Every structure is written in C-alpha cells, then in structure tokens.
Amino acid sequence: MDKTGPGIYLHVPFCLSKCSYCSFYSCTGTDDTLIRQYHAAVTRRLTTLQQLVPWKDLTFTTIFFGGGTPSILPVPLLADLVTHIQKSFSVTSGQAEISIEVNPATINQEGLVKLRQAGFNRLSIGFQSLDDQQLKRIGRPHSANDALETYAVARKAGFTNISIDLMYGLPDQAPQQWSKILDQAMELEPDHISMYELTLEAGTPLATAVDKGAVSLPDEDTVMEMMATTRETISHTPLERYEISNYARPGYRCLHNLNYWNNGSYLGIGPGAVSAFEGKRWSTREDLAQFTNAANSHESQEGEVEVLDHEAYFRETVMIGLRLTEGIDLKKLHDRFSIDPVIYYGKTLTHLLDRKLLKLDGQKLSLTHHGLALANTVMAELV
Ligand code: SF4
Known part of the structure; x- marks a missing residue:
C-alpha cells in the first residue's frame, strides 16, 4: 500500500x-x-x-x-x-x-x-x-x-x-x-x-x-x-x-x-470544495461571490455539514476502500474502528463471497474481476 x-x-x-x-x-x-x-x-x-x-x-x-x-x-x-x-x-x-x-x-x-x-x-x-x-x-x-x-x-x-x-x-x-x-x-x-x-x-x-x-x-x-x-x-x-x-x-x-x-482527512479550499476529518464532512458553498466576501471578512464558510456516527463512518470506509483493486485490510480496519468487519457484515458478506463478487485473501477483502464491473451492486449491499 x-x-x-x-x-x-x-x-x-x-x-x-x-x-x-x-x-x-x-x-x-x-x-x-x-x-x-x-x-x-x-x-x-x-x-x-x-x-x-x-x-x-x-x-x-x-x-x-x-x-x-x-x-x-x-x-x-x-x-x-x-x-x-x-x-x-x-x-x-x-x-x-x-x-x-x-x-x-x-x-x-x-x-x-x-x-x-x-x-x-x-x-x-x-x-x-x-x-x-x-x-x-x-x-x-x-x-x-x-x-x-x-x-x-x-x-x-x-x-x-x-x-x-x-x-x-x-x-x-x-x-x-x-x-x-x-x-x-x-x-x-x-x-x-x-x-x-x-x-x-x-x-x-x-x-x-x-x-x-x-x-x-x-x-x-x-x-x-x-x-x-x-x-x-x-x-x-x-x-x-x-x-x-x-x-x-x-x-x-x-x-x-x-x-x-482510504477515507482520510483532507482540507478543501475554494467555492464548492469539500473537507473531511474523522467522520465529519463539510462543503464550502458553491458561490464565488460568497466565498470572496466570507474570506475577506474571515467568516465561517461551512455549507452542508454531514457528521457520520462511528458505524456509518466504518461502513463508508469499507465501501470507498473496496474501490481499490487491492481492497481493504481487515486487520487495519479493525484496529482503526474496533469493529470486526466479518462479524459486522455476517451473512451479507458470506453471500457476496459465495456469489464471487468479493474475495478474501488472508486479511485482504477485495472485489473480484466480476465484482469490479458490478461495484455499485456490491456497495448497495454494504451501505
Ligand atoms: S465544464 Fe469545466 S469543470 Fe466541467 S468538465 Fe468542462 S472543463 Fe471540466
């Protein structure tokens, strides 16, 4: 990685x-x-x-x-x-x-x-x-x-x-x-x-x-x-x-x-840019004049704010991470969220593995070749 x-x-x-x-x-x-x-x-x-x-x-x-x-x-x-x-x-x-x-x-x-x-x-x-x-x-x-x-x-x-x-x-x-x-x-x-x-x-x-x-x-x-x-x-x-x-x-x-x-942190600057930090995500309003005025007066520029609870943040990290062909490392995920993905997803995960949309290789969970083409279907089950 x-x-x-x-x-x-x-x-x-x-x-x-x-x-x-x-x-x-x-x-x-x-x-x-x-x-x-x-x-x-x-x-x-x-x-x-x-x-x-x-x-x-x-x-x-x-x-x-x-x-x-x-x-x-x-x-x-x-x-x-x-x-x-x-x-x-x-x-x-x-x-x-x-x-x-x-x-x-x-x-x-x-x-x-x-x-x-x-x-x-x-x-x-x-x-x-x-x-x-x-x-x-x-x-x-x-x-x-x-x-x-x-x-x-x-x-x-x-x-x-x-x-x-x-x-x-x-x-x-x-x-x-x-x-x-x-x-x-x-x-x-x-x-x-x-x-x-x-x-x-x-x-x-x-x-x-x-x-x-x-x-x-x-x-x-x-x-x-x-x-x-x-x-x-x-x-x-x-x-x-x-x-x-x-x-x-x-x-x-x-x-x-x-x-x-990897669902990491990022700082977005400029109208419409999005920032994220530990499960909280917020966007700057899509308005150039507003951005200019607020910047000049040092006002807050937060537009829409989304705060994910711990489990939602975990699920989002799984879904985004599966976009990578190397997939997600289950141990690292567990260390980061103190949630065991195999237990958490239970039968849903078993079905996706049985249908050969996902594959498990040691600690790595990833989309199969077939799953890559049907990524949206897989994500919908993990959301
Ligand atoms: S309108 Fe601008 S931002 Fe949108 S695709 Fe065209 S060049 Fe890119």
Missing part, C-alpha cells in the same frame, strides 16, 4: 465554457478582476485556516489544484498560491505530490516550465476524447490535436508524472471508436490514466437532450464491450488497474486520491 496522508485540495472555479455533461461548480466568462479577487480571497482564507484545528496540527502529503480549469489562472498566480499553501501549512518537505489539472490549449510550454519551477510535480490533462466530433458534441472547447500538443509540451517542460483523463460511453460511441482512442492514448505512454464512463447528471444540457430523445447513449452491452476492450488494451501496457477507474505505472498512483479512497 502506498503511504498516504492528509491532502489539500484547491478548487479553481473557472472554465472557458461549460461542457454539456458537467455538473461541477464553475463560472464561465470570467475576467481578470474576478480572477484576482478569487486569488486574494484564497490567500486570505489560507491565513484563517492555518490557525485552525485540526489543520494547523496536520502534516499534509499532497496538494491538488482541481476545478473547474485551474490552468485558466495566470501562471504567476498559480505559482503564488502553491507557495502560499506550502508556507501556511506543514507539508512534507521535498516529497509532497503536488498536482494540477490542466485542460488542452489553456497553457503553453513556457507556462508549464514555470509550474514545474513553482513545485508542481504531477499534471492531469483532461483529454476526455481524441475524436474531434465527439469533443464538439460534449461541448469541450478544444480539439484532439490540442490535447496531444499539450501532452507533448508537458513532457518537454519536464513533467515526469502525467495523467490523462478519458471518458467512454459518449453519445453514439461505438466500441471501435473507443478502441482507436485508447490505442492513441497508449501510444503516449502516460504514467497514469483515469477512465470514466459518462454518467448523466440531472439538470445538465446533455441529460436534457437524452431525456428529449435528441441524443442517445450506448446501451449497457456496448459499454461492457468498451470495458472489455479497455482491459485487453491495458494488459499490453505497463499500466496497472489500482482503482475501479484508475490505472498507473508502478510508483505512479495518485496519492492524493488514494487518501480519499
């Missing part, structure tokens, strides 16, 4: 335009003034947070700039924010994983070199597809060539840990098209790849178009075929599947996300 610890997430809520499937909080049509106000607000917020328990007592091992589209921010502001975070909190010196999400065509080689110099050591590039028509249909503001170009200049800029994001199950997508995209992506030899099935989020333009019958998504069998293609293609590469949707070369797993899957 990779060593993980608490992480800091900065939500950068700006995008060039809104992709048709996206329900994340982000603003479009932003101007320089708004961006500078956001930067000033984050800086002030850091000053407040660095004095607060538990954050002031933790040593963070990862920093992640996500969005939105962080690469819309001018590079000097990104560099300033990452420096500010490192000065505000205790961050493992010299070894912290510091990631940033970038979108194709929003940053050039010079900017990427500066990000490296500022301390970012991991890049996540949002490809989503390598088919221009598909990209257009889902409202991505870049071409396949932009994606390939951004990847190439990122390597030239010295990034040795690059992840790419792809989506499958796109409108009218055929398995052959997915297979072609996958082959092209593998030719790049990425260190890490995240592949998500497109899911319809209520209220998005894509969900409305599907509801109206104007757009159709591939059926379940077709999606299963795409998943089989993914397994086959990946098996010829050095990438290993370590989570339901994530694959990495040995030594390149995303430590920031591993902390989420």
